[in-house]
Amino acid sequence: MSIDLTSVPWDQVVENLHQGIFVIDKNAKIIYANSFLSEMLGHPSYELLEKNIFEFFDNDSINFFKEALNATTDTIQQDYELKFTKKDKTTLSILIHITPFFNKKYKHIGILVAMQDISARKSMEYELHAKLDLQQKSELATLNIMEDLQNTISALTQAETEIRKKNIELQKINSELTSARKELTFLNEDLEKKVKERTADVEKLLKQKDEFISQLGHDLKTPLTPLNILIPLIKEREQDPKIKELLDVIFNNVQYMKNLVIKTLELAQLNSPNAMFEFHDVNLFDYLHDILDLENTLFEGKNVVIENNIPAETIVQADILQVRELFDNLISNAIKYSKDDQVKITLNAKRKDDLIVISVKDTGIGLEPNQIQHVFDEFYKVDYSRHDLKSTGLGLTICKRIVEKHGGSIWVESPGTGKGSTFFFTLKSPNKIVLQNSDMQTLM
Amino acid sequence: MVVDDNPDVITSLKIGLEDASQLYKILGVENGQKCLQLLKDNIIPDIILLDIMMPQMSGWEVFDRIKENPSWKTIPIVFLTARTDRIAKNAGSFLGEDYIEKPFDIADLKKRIEKVFQNKNSKKMFADNKITSNR
Numbered sequence: 001m002s003i004d005l006t007s008v009p010w011d012q013v014v015e016n017l018h019q020g021i022f023v024i025d026k027n028a029k030i031i032y033a034n035s036f037l038s039e040m041l042g043h044p045s046y047e048l049l050e051k052n053i054f055e056f057f058d059n060d061s062i063n064f065f066k067e068a069l070n071a072t073t074d075t076i077q078q079d080y081e082l083k084f085t086k087k088d089k090t091t092l093s094i095l096i097h098i099t100p101f102f103n104k105k106y107k108h109i110g111i112l113v114a115m116q117d118i119s120a121r122k123s124m125e126y127e128l129h130a131k132l133d134l135q136q137k138s139e140l141a142t143l144n145i146m147e148d149l150q151n152t153i154s155a156l157t158q159a160e161t162e163i164r165k166k167n168i169e170l171q172k173i174n175s176e177l178t179s180a181r182k183e184l185t186f187l188n189e190d191l192e193k194k195v196k197e198r199t200a201d202v203e204k205l206l207k208q209k210d211e212f213i214s215q216l217g218h219d220l221k222t223p224l225t226p227l228n229i230l231i232p233l234i235k236e237r238e239q240d241p242k243i244k245e246l247l248d249v250i251f252n253n254v255q256y257m258k259n260l261v262i263k264t265l266e267l268a269q270l271n272s273p274n275a276m277f278e279f280h281d282v283n284l285f286d287y288l289h290d291i292l293d294l295e296n297t298l299f300e301g302k303n304v305v306i307e308n309n310i311p312a313e314t315i316v317q318a319d320i321l322q323v324r325e326l327f328d329n330l331i332s333n334a335i336k337y338s339k340d341d342q343v344k345i346t347l348n349a350k351r352k353d354d355l356i357v358i359s360v361k362d363t364g365i366g367l368e369p370n371q372i373q374h375v376f377d378e379f380y381k382v383d384y385s386r387h388d389l390k391s392t393g394l395g396l397t398i399c400k401r402i403v404e405k406h407g408g409s410i411w412v413e414s415p416g417t418g419k420g421s422t423f424f425f426t427l428k429s430p431n432k433i434v435l436q437n438s439d440m441q442t443l444m
Numbered sequence: 445m446v447v448d449d450n451p452d453v454i455t456s457l458k459i460g461l462e463d464a465s466q467l468y469k470i471l472g473v474e475n476g477q478k479c480l481q482l483l484k485d486n487i488i489p490d491i492i493l494l495d496i497m498m499p500q501m502s503g504w505e506v507f508d509r510i511k512e513n514p515s516w517k518t519i520p521i522v523f524l525t526a527r528t529d530r531i532a533k534n535a536g537s538f539l540g541e542d543y544i545e546k547p548f549d550i551a552d553l554k555k556r557i558e559k560v561f562q563n564k565n566s567k568k569m570f571a572d573n574k575i576t577s578n579r
Binding site for chain 1: 450452453455456457459460497526545547548550
């Protein structure tokens, strides 16, 4: 069954079409608008009809219409998207399809415009675009971030590798250092041990040396005793003066040996760290007054005058036995080193701060400046050319040690050969003890 | 009485003191044990010259034994010593009547012995006086 198309009420069809339809004549005047269009644009048909279409559209849209109106063939059928501003100022997006109209004689008589409201679609599209855009942007951002991250990661990886390398190097250095430290510690311990061992060895050797000297000295003294006693007896009984002379030579050598042994022992004892000293307050004037009477054994038959000019109240802190030794050595030296038989020895003492400076002045052979430098050296003898059996070369060394053990100093002054010499030494004066005594007296 | 482990020391003292002066009679003893034995046998000398460094029994020990005994303790003792250190000097001079260092000469030894006898006599006199005054 077929429908006769001529019987279809086309005007009604168009009127009810769900699409906006315009018909515009050659002069752009609106000659038809369906109700859907009126509704879509918000203008009732009376506002549209007989009006120029250009009144309702903006300039860009007008151009589409003008083009279509000027077209000569029906080939121009085009879709356009354009904007339409409604009376209430809301904007519509419209898709238009323009078709030129021709009469039966193919004369262009107007255009047919079909319109479709695509605002919803458009806004969706817009949103979609916006979303897409955002997505793109975020993707881009993500990509950027990823790239950055990758860069960072690769930088980090590189850094990590380098750190690992450095770490390995450090570990190597560390282990080298540790082993070096171990070695050093070991060396140090070894060294310390060796030093301790050596120190102990040296101390042991020094002790052995002291013991050896002491033992040797004592062992030598006993056999010297019979020689010392018997030689003078033999000399006494001997009549032959030549043999008497020979016995003198032997006896002098025995005496020399005896002195050497005694002085060596004394020096060894003074050098020993175990040397014992007992310091007391000694009135030097009184003490010397007592001992000078005994000194005549040292006089060797010379005419010796000892003048004791030491002030009566001179008190020193001293070990009596050692001070006796000190004066014995200095006085016997003064006698020994005088050319003639007249010897004058002057003793004096002066206070200097908390020290007492004691002087022993003689009228003997005196000393040259180069001799002054050496007189206190061990085994130094002023005159080597003389075979001097009276001097051991140890007397002044012993004096020096004794004075040093008392915390003092010793020196010698001489104007030169033949002009005598003066030995000086210092001893401490017991200031505090004197004060304490006076305190006690005031208390009493 | 001379107590010394070195016979040469004894010999030289005999020659030096006994023969030269005729004042002394020397009894030489070579060790501490013999010295004490002689004392036990009631051979009491006027003075003992005592060596310190002797093997087996030292001079110190002999000294102590003699001074412990009431009937021997008045015998004067002079130490003969080769030691010069302070302990020996102090002990010698404080414990004994005197000390003399080896090697010594006869003149010095004589002086010291005479001094000891003098002291002994004066002490004795002092003691005698005391007794008289008590009476």
